[in-house]
Amino acid sequence: MLFHVRMDVRIPHDLDPQARIDLVSREKAYSQELQRAGKWPQIWRIAGEYSNFSVFDVESNDELHELISALPLFPYMDIHVTPLARHPSDVK
Amino acid sequence: MLFHVRMDVRIPHDLDPQARIDLVSREKAYSQELQRAGKWPQIWRIAGEYSNFSVFDVESNDELHELISALPLFPYMDIHVTPLARHPSDVK
Amino acid sequence: MLFHVRMDVRIPHDLDPQARIDLVSREKAYSQELQRAGKWPQIWRIAGEYSNFSVFDVESNDELHELISALPLFPYMDIHVTPLARHPSDVK
Amino acid sequence: MLFHVRMDVRIPHDLDPQARIDLVSREKAYSQELQRAGKWPQIWRIAGEYSNFSVFDVESNDELHELISALPLFPYMDIHVTPLARHPSDVK
Amino acid sequence: MLFHVRMDVRIPHDLDPQARIDLVSREKAYSQELQRAGKWPQIWRIAGEYSNFSVFDVESNDELHELISALPLFPYMDIHVTPLARHPSDVK
Amino acid sequence: MLFHVRMDVRIPHDLDPQARIDLVSREKAYSQELQRAGKWPQIWRIAGEYSNFSVFDVESNDELHELISALPLFPYMDIHVTPLARHPSDVK
Amino acid sequence: MLFHVRMDVRIPHDLDPQARIDLVSREKAYSQELQRAGKWPQIWRIAGEYSNFSVFDVESNDELHELISALPLFPYMDIHVTPLARHPSDVK
Amino acid sequence: MLFHVRMDVRIPHDLDPQARIDLVSREKAYSQELQRAGKWPQIWRIAGEYSNFSVFDVESNDELHELISALPLFPYMDIHVTPLARHPSDVK
């Protein structure tokens, strides 16, 4: 089941620099782990912004929330989820 | 080059019923033609709305506008385009 | 799987009065059928508005869209869906 | 009498970590006490966000405000209340 | 129990002129009947707009919705309700 | 002459706790003094929020601004004023 | 007493052309009458829009509403009023 | 003196088709005349929308309004003007 997710990163400017580096590095590792597991099949940078559009593929809303709220950057992101359905014109 | 597109369909309620059927049918055919040509690789229905999130894959902004403005429903949609870049965490 | 849905009814004022009566009557019958089937467990009127907050209980985003887009008033409503997850403080 | 409540948690990032843990723990205890008392019959996590949709069941607007403003996280939440009425299509 | 209500009147310009006159006249009679019954204790014109701020005094959300949805102009107004509680600084 | 005022209190979380207590206490005293003088005839808490809807009764816009800008919490509130006129349906 | 007023003209495109001409011509005459009476001391066109910023000078909110609601274009304008006070830096 | 202008075209769907063709054709001719006169040095289509971003080069706000309000599509566009100043980093 697919969900469209927009994430806008808002790390406070006065966060400890090393804490920031650790956060961003753990975020990347976690994201790639989910991608490799097939849970996060699409991720694009929104050109010009510190933001992404993503597609998640999960079993349920609960699994979706569990995965997203475990993001290291979760406390520093504005996130909005949109549930996706099959489009009647989709040829796939 | 990828672009994220949101389309919200707003067909006026007093449009001639046959004209509406024709429009929607031509829209579907045109969309599927672009999908098969690889220009419109993703299309999802936004659950609960007469709207879609799509991804287009084109050579340029000009080609993107040419394809979208040729949509039979173009005069009856609110459309918003977001340019996409490669995300540094993308494993693909 | 639960989804929160807001529906705002916007029937055009120049719709044929009998068509309006039919629509509203079919909407009620369909809504009650879904409620009795356990698909639409909660529906509340937003006080002072021609709008409702509802909770749907479905198997998937696809089933959700199928049910909502079959609403007789679907062409005359603004609808927004929010996926719900279990809250960690929920005692149920 | 039912009220729909949306709560968005915005704990400042520079709050003392122990103070945060205490707040969140007291919030949970207080919420569960109100749920068990029948005052807060529904609480859902909004998938992907540090937010909830809730339904309160109270005697009056005054009781509603008294309960909500006593939330330990009250100073750190954006809250919006919508009064609910019985929907004419409700089968319950 | 008090509720704050904002009403913005949006009568379609192509409504039959006599129908409009009847509507507005019935609206005034109904409003004054509720005012005299103590249900609608305050009504002010928002200066420069075809809008009002009102205070309703009712037993419940259900009664509030019943009274508002019976307004002759209800189909032609944007309405927003805010529940009011006693303010701790109120000297009355 | 009546004015509708909405006040949303936004006290910074890192304000000195004693300064906050003093501010809120002086705010209450000042508000009650204006209420007793007939300048601030109505004040309601917006249920669920740290906000109020008020009605001021003053001689002029200048007097209104003088009274509001002297509020101890003035630097920590978002305030919006709407001028009120007599409503033609008002029975008072 | 001064009020800042923004008016955005939205004449429906299907209004009878002669009715439109009459409206606009009566609007101009009425506006100029109020200007000459000192009630409407300032009127500017917002460059590029069918809109104006104005300043009214009236005795009360009631007089302001009376003057504005008598505008021939009143039913076809979005209007927003802001009460003005003397600025402490004003040298006049 | 440069001004940034956004124009969003909203031609009503029930406008006479020949009237629409005439409007669009006159709009193009007028736009090109202003471009050739150096008054409208830049015009870009916003990809995916029936909208443009433009730059006008005029002597004054009055000349700007005169040119824009004479656009054949002026009654059917939402227009927003932003005055531009020289940027201190501009190398030209």
Add this chain to the structure above:
Amino acid sequence: MLFHVRMDVRIPHDLDPQARIDLVSREKAYSQELQRAGKWPQIWRIAGEYSNFSVFDVESNDELHELISALPLFPYMDIHVTPLARHPSDVK
């Protein structure tokens, strides 16, 4: 050439108190100097807010930006400029 300017003052609450007093005092002196020079012919307080509506009279957009960006409070204000043109109904 006239421009309408709205300024909303947002001085951070943790700014050094003496720095704040100096800023506000220099702002007043600078504003009055521009008023006396005829560059800032109108300034009004927005009743109830720490904001003003102003009219500037300058030779060009560049001069406007130069004057506004030199305001001592410029780093602590939200500012929005609207170019004004002569209104065809203006009797002056």
Add this chain to the structure above:
Amino acid sequence: MLFHVRMDVRIPHDLDPQARIDLVSREKAYSQELQRAGKWPQIWRIAGEYSNFSVFDVESNDELHELISALPLFPYMDIHVTPLARHPSDVK
């Protein structure tokens, strides 16, 4: 390929003053380097704001994001990108 970019600078008021000076100076040097390379053909100050409208000329969305995200002020700006296409009325 052209892109329209709006940048709003929001440097935190408590940033170290020397760090701010360095940032702004490096921003200017970098911007001018891109301008001279033909990548950033247009930059205008939005009159009255610490903001700019710019036009970038790049090979791809990826190149655009690479250039913008390397801006020294990138962490302190709100940025919005709009892809531009050739306008059918453009005479160039």
